[in-house]
Amino acid sequence: MKKKLFATAICLLMCAGYVFSAKMIKVIVTESYGKVMVKMNENAGWVKCYPGMTLDEKATVKTEAKGRATLMLYDGSKITVSQKSELLVKALTDNQKVLEQKSGKVRFKIAKLMQGKTFECKTPTAVCSIRGTEFTLDVGDDNQTELKVFEGLVAAAKPDGTGGEFQVGANQKMEFLKDLPPGAPTSFNDKDNEEESGNRREEMKIEAKAEINMDLSKEEVQKMAAAELKNAEYKQGKTIIDAFGQRVRIEEYIVRGAAASLGDNQFKLVVLNSRKDRFDWFQNIVSFNVPLASPLELKNANSYFSKWRDDWKKGIRDVDPVYFHRANQSGASNTVDDVTWGSTDGHVVNNAGTYTHIFDNYYFKINGVNKISYAPVAATINDITTDSRWTVDGQVGTMTYAQFDAWYQTNLTQSYPAGSDSMHTRSDLTFGTGNTYREEYISINDLGKIPKSTDYAQDKLKSNMEMVLSGSDFKGPGKKIDLCVEPKIFKDSGLIQ
Amino acid sequence: MIKKTLVSCILVVLCTSIGLASDVSTVLNVRASLGNYASGGAASDFSGNLGIDFVPAIKFNDKLSLLPAVYLDYRGIKDVAEIVIGGDKVFMQSASYNVSVRPVYKIGSNTKLKLKAGVLKQYIVEAKNEDWGKGAFDYDKTTVGIDLAMKNATLGVSMYNITFPNYASLISQSTMQQQIGVTAAEVGTNLLDFAANDISAYGKMYPGSAFIIDWSLLYTMKNFSDQFVQKEDGKYKTDRRADTVTAVSLAPSFAIVPAGPVTIYAGLGISYFITGSNQNYYDVNTKDYIEKYYDYTETLLTPMFSFSFNTIPLKLGLSYGMSSRNYSQQPAKIDDNASGYVYGADKLKIDSKTLTLSIGYPLSDKLTLSAMMKSYDSSSNFTYTKSTEIYNFTSTNMYLGVSYEY
Numbered sequence: 001m002k003k004k005l006f007a008t009a010i011c012l013l014m015c016a017g018y019v020f021s022a023k024m025i026k027v028i029v030t031e032s033y034g035k036v037m038v039k040m041n042e043n044a045g046w047v048k049c050y051p052g053m054t055l056d057e058k059a060t061v062k063t064e065a066k067g068r069a070t071l072m073l074y075d076g077s078k079i080t081v082s083q084k085s086e087l088l089v090k091a092l093t094d095n096q097k098v099l100e101q102k103s104g105k106v107r108f109k110i111a112k113l114m115q116g117k118t119f120e121c122k123t124p125t126a127v128c129s130i131r132g133t134e135f136t137l138d139v140g141d142d143n144q145t146e147l148k149v150f151e152g153l154v155a156a157a158k159p160d161g162t163g164g165e166f167q168v169g170a171n172q173k174m175e176f177l178k179d180l181p182p183g184a185p186t187s188f189n190d191k192d193n194e195e196e197s198g199n200r201r202e203e204m205k206i207e208a209k210a211e212i213n214m215d216l217s218k219e220e221v222q223k224m225a226a227a228e229l230k231n232a233e234y235k236q237g238k239t240i241i242d243a244f245g246q247r248v249r250i251e252e253y254i255v256r257g258a259a260a261s262l263g264d265n266q267f268k269l270v271v272l273n274s275r276k277d278r279f280d281w282f283q284n285i286v287s288f289n290v291p292l293a294s295p296l297e298l299k300n301a302n303s304y305f306s307k308w309r310d311d312w313k314k315g316i317r318d319v320d321p322v323y324f325h326r327a328n329q330s331g332a333s334n335t336v337d338d339v340t341w342g343s344t345d346g347h348v349v350n351n352a353g354t355y356t357h358i359f360d361n362y363y364f365k366i367n368g369v370n371k372i373s374y375a376p377v378a379a380t381i382n383d384i385t386t387d388s389r390w391t392v393d394g395q396v397g398t399m400t401y402a403q404f405d406a407w408y409q410t411n412l413t414q415s416y417p418a419g420s421d422s423m424h425t426r427s428d429l430t431f432g433t434g435n436t437y438r439e440e441y442i443s444i445n446d447l448g449k450i451p452k453s454t455d456y457a458q459d460k461l462k463s464n465m466e467m468v469l470s471g472s473d474f475k476g477p478g479k480k481i482d483l484c485v486e487p488k489i490f491k492d493s494g495l496i497q
Numbered sequence: 498m499i500k501k502t503l504v505s506c507i508l509v510v511l512c513t514s515i516g517l518a519s520d521v522s523t524v525l526n527v528r529a530s531l532g533n534y535a536s537g538g539a540a541s542d543f544s545g546n547l548g549i550d551f552v553p554a555i556k557f558n559d560k561l562s563l564l565p566a567v568y569l570d571y572r573g574i575k576d577v578a579e580i581v582i583g584g585d586k587v588f589m590q591s592a593s594y595n596v597s598v599r600p601v602y603k604i605g606s607n608t609k610l611k612l613k614a615g616v617l618k619q620y621i622v623e624a625k626n627e628d629w630g631k632g633a634f635d636y637d638k639t640t641v642g643i644d645l646a647m648k649n650a651t652l653g654v655s656m657y658n659i660t661f662p663n664y665a666s667l668i669s670q671s672t673m674q675q676q677i678g679v680t681a682a683e684v685g686t687n688l689l690d691f692a693a694n695d696i697s698a699y700g701k702m703y704p705g706s707a708f709i710i711d712w713s714l715l716y717t718m719k720n721f722s723d724q725f726v727q728k729e730d731g732k733y734k735t736d737r738r739a740d741t742v743t744a745v746s747l748a749p750s751f752a753i754v755p756a757g758p759v760t761i762y763a764g765l766g767i768s769y770f771i772t773g774s775n776q777n778y779y780d781v782n783t784k785d786y787i788e789k790y791y792d793y794t795e796t797l798l799t800p801m802f803s804f805s806f807n808t809i810p811l812k813l814g815l816s817y818g819m820s821s822r823n824y825s826q827q828p829a830k831i832d833d834n835a836s837g838y839v840y841g842a843d844k845l846k847i848d849s850k851t852l853t854l855s856i857g858y859p860l861s862d863k864l865t866l867s868a869m870m871k872s873y874d875s876s877s878n879f880t881y882t883k884s885t886e887i888y889n890f891t892s893t894n895m896y897l898g899v900s901y902e903y
Contacts, residue, residue: 028703048760050752052709076607076648111606132606151559197520204522204562208554211564211599211611212524216550218655219568219595219617222638222693225719225742226619226659227579229689230634232791236778239633245625247633251667252781253679254731260678269781270677272667276626279670283677295730299784335673488782488837 026074026092027055034067034083055089062086063104073097077119078109085139090122098122105138107199110152122159126176129155135168145176148188150196158182240484242275242444242466248484249274256298264291265326267298271485278477280334282485287327289346309357317354324348324357332469332483336476339469340365349382358384366473369393371431374404394432437471444484523903526550530867530898532574536890544573544590546896560603566615568595577851577873577892592629593619597640607648613655615640636661642695650700661689683733685723691740693719711748717741724776729786731779740774740791750801759806766799766818778827785840788826795822799851814855822847830881838881847888849875863903869896 029038029051036049041058049061049069061069063085071079073092081087085104091097097119099108110119112132119130124143128135133152139145147156149168156174157165163181168174172185173192188196233239242248255268262268265288273280288305292298301323308321329342343359360381363373374388381387390404399407411430418424423443430436444464470480528548533541549569556562571592579589597615604610617638620629627633642655666688668674669681699713721738728734750764771794778790799818805811828840855869870893877888 050760050762052703052751054703200520200556201522204520204554204556205524208522208524208552208564211601212526212550212552212566214651215566215597215599215613216568218697221715221744222640222657222659223619225693225717226634226636226638230621233634233689241624247624247627249633249667253668253677253684254779254781254784255678256730256732262678268678270679272671272677274667274670276631279667281671281673281677295784295786302784486782486837 026057027059027089028072029053029055029061029069030072031068031070033069035064036067036069036081037062037064057089057092060086060088060102073111076111080107080109082106096120101137101139103139105136107134107136109134123176125158125178126182127157127159143178146173147176148173148192148196156182237464237486240444240464242482242484246275250484252486252489263287264293265289267292269489271483271489273483273485275482278334278482280332280481280483282330282332282483282489284328284330284489285342286325289324289326312355312357317356320350320355321348321357325359327359332467332481334474334476334478334481337367337474337479337481339367339481345380347380351382358382366437366471367475369473371437374401392432394434396432435472437473438469440466440468440470442466442468520556522554522556524550524552524554525901525903527901528898529900530574530869530896532894532896532898534575534577534892534894536892541575545571546574546898547571562601564599564601566595566597566599569593570595574894574896577871577894578849578875589621589623591619591621593617609646611644611646613640613642613644631663633664634661635663636689647700649702650698653695653697653699655695655697656693657695658692659690660687664689683725685725685733685737687723688721690723691719691721691738693717708749708751711746711750713744713746715742715744717744726775727777727779729777729779731781731786736775738774738776740772740776742773743771745769759804762801762803764801766797766801768795768797768799770795770797780840782837783839787828787840790827792825793822793827794825795820810859812857814853814857816851816853818849818851818853820849820851822849829877829879831879832881841878843878845877845879847875847877847879849873860899863901865900865902867896867898867900870894 029049032049032051032053037046038049038053038055039046039060039062040055046062055061055071061071061081063069063081063083065083067083069081071081073079079087079099082105085106086102087106088100088102090100095117097117099120100122102124106121108121108130110130110132113119113130121128121130121137123137123139123145125139126137126145126147128137128147131153133149133154135147135149135151135154137145137147147154147168149170149172151170153170154168155165156168156176157163158176158181166174166182166185168185171188171193173188174182174185176182237250239247239249251272253270253272255270256262256266260268262285267286269284269286271282273282286302288301290301292301304323305321305325308319308324311317311319325343325346327342327344327346329340329344331338331340333339341362341364343362345360346357347360349356349358358381360376361374364371370391371393372390374384374390377387377389385401388401389398390401391398392404392407395407408429413428415426415428416422416424417426417440423441425441427439428436429438442465444466464484464486466482466484468480468482470478474480526549528546530546531543532546533543535541547570549567551567551569552564554562554564569592571590573590575589595615595617597613599611599613601612602610615638617640619636619638621632621634622629623632623634636659638657638659640655640657642653642657644651644653665686666681666684668677668679668684669686671677674680695715695717697713697715699711702710702712704710717740719740719742721740724738725733726736726738746766746768748764748766750762752760752762772792774789774791776789776791778787779785780787797818797820799816801816802814804813804815824845827845829843829845830838831841833839850873852872853869854871855867857865857867859865872891872893874891875888879888
């Protein structure tokens with residue numbers, strides 16, 4: 001409503017302004033360069049002339065050296081007053097317009113007149129009647145007048161009529177000297193033609209400059225439309241610069257339904273990364289304990305369980321979760337190699353009013369080969385430290401949780417390539433087969449800058465996470481999987497805490 | 498194909514025209530500047546901007562003329578509004594060439610019919626691994642249009658196509674669409690490409706002495722050829738995105754000190770924009786669905802002053818732009834420790850202020866020395882401050898350069 005009122009008010013203002021302007025204006029100063037003065041009437045003093053200034057009858061325009069002014073009459077006639085010139089607007093009615101040029105050179109481009117209307121330009125030594133034409137009058141130091149006609153016809157005579165009236169046509173000129181009868185019009189000579197040609201070119205140049213300005217303004221508006229699309233992509237995190245200065249384009253999708261082989265309690269989140277020379281992708285399939293009928297219920301279930309987990313970590317453990325994960329499975333790929341990991345058979349254990357969410361099974365695979373996994377020692381896991389049995393690639397038999405933990409601590413090397421205060425961590429693991437695996441997590445802002453750990457700790461989710469997986473089992477581009485993902489997605493997939 | 502045809506036509510018209518011309522007048526403007534930009538206490542390295550406008554205006558007779566135009570532009574200094582939004586201090590250079598022809602036909606003493614056909618190629622390099630011509634957001638624009646220019650007003654209609662040749666949906670580049678469960682047929686391929694139709698009117702009014710009002714109206718319809726509208730569940734409709742932009746501007750200006758050694762012009766730019774879109778947004782992270790995500794209105798008020806002096810040919814300019822953009826549906830993201838951000842109850846509102854100071858000093862008839870300083874201050878109720886989503890920041894840039902007009 002407010003915006004409609006605003007738009008209406010602007011339109012009304014414009015219409016009112018237009019009507020107002022149409023009634024009032026007789027002469028407008030459209031251009032003024034250098035020193036240009038105006039006297040509003042015979043008794044007024046000289047004041048500076050400005051573009052947009054409006055003049056009426058009896059106004060005089062005077063230009064100094066290097067000054068120039070362009071006037072537009074309400075009928076569209078255009079008058080260019082050159083340097084060191086003076087022009088008086090003597091009469092300006094609908095039927096009669098009279099201009100008096102006292103000195104200097106003025107170019108007139110007079111709009112076609114209706115029948116019965118007159119337009120006269122007077123100098124000390126000549127009177128020109130015009131019907132719609134283009135010409136110049138040049139008044140010299142001795143008041144001699146030179147008339148040059150470029151278009152149409154001008155009837156010219158001495159002010160006292162001596163010598164009679166002459167019809168001066170296009171490309172003709174005529175001179176009026178003080179105290180001498182006028183000679184007949186003569187054709188332009190080469191110098192005149194050259195001068196006229198220069199004038200035309202200058203006029204064209206002025207028009208072209210105005211066109212350029214308008215054109216560039218329009219182009220700028222259209223450029224802004226393209227820039228706005230680009231900015232929106234940045235704002236939505238669809239494009240970032242990674243830790244290595246490379247552009248990464250990111251697309252994120254949520255997938256549901258039987259067409260994607262998903263049950264009504266599941267959703268799949270897909271993140272695609274594209275760089276100049278590589279394509280990586282990540283997916284996370286979450287299965288809830290109950291069907292999620294609507295997009296809103298999915299959102300609610302997701303928020304609910306996310307909060308429940310956060311509360312659990314804070315020690316709030318007396319709430320039996322309404323929604324929880326039955327399974328949470330993820331995969332990352334560079335289109336050649338894939339790393340998959342997941343937890344299945346999730347359930348809630350109630351231990352005397354303390355509720356814990358546990359998965360019965362876990363796996364971590366590289367290119368389909370099981371590297372680390374656990375399964376319940378009996379039917380289900382109530383306590384992971386006692387009820388799980390672990391398997392590691394290359395290690396014979398299974399391990400208890402304590403044995404696995406010991407193996408893990410022995411075979412894992414952690415380092416900080418960018419310094420211990422920087423959010424770039426590297427974990428190297430050597431399996432029983434001797435094969436190696438490396439996980440690097442680089443917290444980066446959208447410009448690929450790595451925050452200090454103190455800054456990161458203040459808000460872990462404000463940085464993007466670049467995850468680089470590599471190892472001796474990798475064969476694809478760069479022998480790595482390189483993914484930039486919003487940290488919340490990694491958090492939801494169980495990768496980061 | 499359209500672009501090549503258009504370029505060929507422009508060249509043929511140009512060559513033929515020069516042979517038939519009765520007069521040719523050339524406009525050549527060259528602008529070169531050096532400068533840098535700063536935000537958050539860090540300044541960029543010095544870089545440069547260069548702009549060249551070349552228009553050999555051709556006159557055939559009193560009624561018909563032709564304005565072929567070539568505009569070349571290189572920018573190494575980011576504008577203040579670009580410094581943070583869309584990429585903070587992303588390494589950025591842009592360059593463009595723009596070629597057009599404008600036949601102008603004089604219908605009456607104050608009425609002209611102007612046609613326009615043109616092509617623009619914009620290159621944008623924003624990352625170390627992007628080469629010229631390979632930028633993700635490079636785009637091509639082809640334009641055709643017609644204007645009817647009268648004494649104090651111009652009416653225009655134009656159509657333009659913008660295509661991003663290096664930007665296609667990632668899903669369309671994947672061979673695993675079935676496996677992923679999302680196909681390019683659902684999402685679209687050339688997501689950013691659009692065709693626009695503009696209707697415009699602009700002109701000047703002279704309501705009083707030394708008082709000018711520049712006004713303009715613009716209505717643009719943008720149809721995205723390959724971007725489908727998102728649904729509540731994150732999937733896509735078969736409808737394509739369509740945006741409209743309505744812009745109304747008024748700029749009254751007048752001389753406020755008509756005597757003394759200093760001349761001061763005062764002006765006030767007033768603009769109002771309404772952007773509407775049928776596109777929605779599904780946030781995969783928070784699972785939120787936001788209808789009409791891109792709808793906003795924006796009001797821009799810019800008081801402007803320029804100073805010129807009788808004794809020296811120095812010109813000073815000062816302007817202070819105040820803008821307020823209000824999204825009608827898109828909520829502001831606010832910080833949330835658990836999930837990074839949540840959408841707040843308030844709709845996104847961004848206010849900005851731009852202070853511009855400029856100085857121009859003519860070294861000769863054709864050469865002008867100029868300097869400019871811009872300061873930008875943006876504030877918003879968007880408190881989630883991820884680096885590409887910073888709405889609360891200040892930035893500045895400075896230029897020193899020369900312009901040459903032939």
